Amino acid sequence: MTVISEKRPIVPGLRPPEFGSGTPPKEELAIHGGPRAFRQPRGQPQPKIGTDEFLAIARRFGFQPDAMARLRGAVSVADLPADGPNFAKYRVGRPAPSAGSQFEAAAREYFGSPYALGVSSGTGALHAAMVAVGAGPGKEVVVPGLGFLATAMAAVLAGATPVFCDVDDSLQMDPEKLEACLSPRTVALAPTHHWGGVADMEPIIAIARKHKLAVIEDCAQSPGATYHGQRVGTIGDIGCFSISAYKIIGAGEGGLVLAKDERQFDRINQLAESGGLWRPDRFAPPRYEGELFAGTNYRMSELEAAADVVQLGKLDAVVGRYRQAYHRILGQLQRVREVRPQRLNDRAGVLGYLLRFFPRTEGLRAKLLTALRAEGVPASSPGPDTGPDWHFCGDMFPLRPYLTTASGPQRCQVAADLYHREIRIAIDQWWTSEDCDAVAKGINKVLTAYGAAVGHTAVGW
Ligand SMILES: Cc1ncc(COP(=O)(O)O)c(C=O)c1O
Known part of the structure; x- marks a missing residue:
């Protein structure tokens, strides 16, 4: 190989050697009318995502061989355009609306909310909401x-400090203890609608208005539940949902944020999609103070969104089935002196997939649990004999620095007591009336065997 040194002296009359061997014939440049060097590529493009990927998804989720054969027939490479599909939410130049925007439109309609953003998780939804309301360093969220x-973790991700407020016998945030949790640094209240129940939103909203605080509702465990006739997630300023496979609707991993205020919604978008594709002009300077800041990517996948449009369409039916079973059982239960039912902040509005009550003593809790299980009633309890659990603030070890302060779990004595004394019955939405009656009978058998009956009201518990 000839190595040309820049320092090589140029001898007059002697031309430096050309690259390669010999001198290639000079060809007319295309800009001077010569032939183009590269016209049509000979390589035949294949779709980035084709039959194999679709079938891999179907296989992963357990479709039977005959269904797979039908799917293979339906999803043929020949049907797919060369450049797609690419499963991206923001698809430039495609006429069909993305599944993400369809899901958001469906969510706006279902919840009657002016703004909705599909995101990749409930945690992402909460993080975006926290940042949107100004939670950050030096600020606190209750x-x-x-x-x-x-x-609480979302508040920490935003740079703020979570302050834990105790619960009452509804197992929801106790509005009477809320004001003691406030400080000049508080920017938001973030009640969770705990496990199919609803928080007592009226006094919570009143306290928020009085102290000019934002309200973020965590609805991950109670989508479709209502409080005074209004869907949870639309009562405060921002509603956050998880739509993961572990929740009552959801197909994989997903989340949803509902908002009422346009600027807050911009900030939710900026945190969740800092690529700026949400903006009318992606690269434009900020349109107003606070519009742009460093965010992350919590964009919802198109696969998730497509499934979630369908899942959202099923929510009312799911809620209806749970409620019917829950109320049918609740209405038959007998009161006994030694057991206190969970108080309901809105009896008609709860989702009702967990029926909960509190035996007076730890000893009674253990006896009832054993007897209920023997009757076939699906009872469980996070009692002292079970391991730590991330639903009780005292066990939230990843948040350890925030658990040792005065605002930590030591002020949550009711939570610690009731959570570890409760018995919960998991209601199945598919139970028939006979199933519900049998479960109610099993609970009554056990309660009256171990407790002193105090009567049976027309509405049961
Ligand atoms: C009350 C509550 N908030 C938030 C989340 C977080 O949702 P995700 O798992 O989708 O991030 C969950 C999920 O378990 C939850 O139960």
């Missing part, structure tokens, strides 16, 4: 002592 650690 969260309930019972819920899920993601709510």
Whole structure:
């Protein structure tokens, strides 16, 4: 190989050697009318995502061989355009609306909310909401002592400090203890609608208005529940949902944020999609103070969104089935002196997939649990004999620095007591009336065997 050194002296009359061997014939440049070097590529493009990927998804989720054969027939590479599909929410130049925007439109309609953003998780939804209301370094957000650690963790992700408020016998944030949790640094209240129940929103909203605080509702465990006739998630300023496979609707991993205020919604978008694709002009300077800041990517996948449009369409029916079963059982239960039912902040509005009550003593809790299980009633309890649990603030070990302060779990004595004394019955939405009656009978058998009956009211508990 000839190596040309820049320092090589140029001898007059001697031309430096050309690259390669010999001198290639000079060809007319295309800009001077010569032939183009590269016209049509000979390589035949294949779709980025084709039959194999679709079938891999179907296989992953357990479709039977005959269904797979039908799917293969329906999803043929020949049907797919060369450049797609690419499963992206923001698809430039495509006429069909993205599944993400369809899901958001469906959510706006279902909840009657002016703004909705599909995101990749409930945690992402909460993080975006926290940042949107100004939670950040030096600020505090009040969260309930019972819920899920993601709510408090979202405040920490935003740079703020979570302050735990105790619960009452509804197991929801106790409005009477809320004001004692406030400080000049508080920017938001973030009640969780705990496990199919609803928080007592009227006094919570009143306290928020009085102190000019934002309200973020964590609805991950109670989508479709209502409080005084209004869907949870639309009562405060921002509603956050998880739509993961572990929730009552959801197909994989997803989340939803509802908002009422346009600027707050911009900030939710900026945190969740800092690529700026949400903006009318992506690269434009900020349109107003606070519009742009460093965010992350919590964009919802198109696969998730497509499934969630369908899931959202099923929510009312799911809620209806749970409520019917829950109320049918609740209405038959006998009161006994030694057992206190969970108080309901809105009896008609709860989702009702967990029926909960509190035996007076730890000893009674253990006896009832054993007897209920023997009757076939699906009872469980996070009692002292079970391990730590991220639904009780005292066990939220990833938040340890925030658990040792005066605002930590030691002020949540009711949560600690009731959570570890409760018995919960998991209601199945598919139970028939006979199933519900049999479960109610099993609970009554056990309650009256171990407790002193105090009568049976027309509405049961
Ligand atoms: C009350 C509550 N908030 C938030 C979350 C977090 O949702 P995700 O798992 O989708 O991030 C959960 C999930 O378990 C939850 O139960």
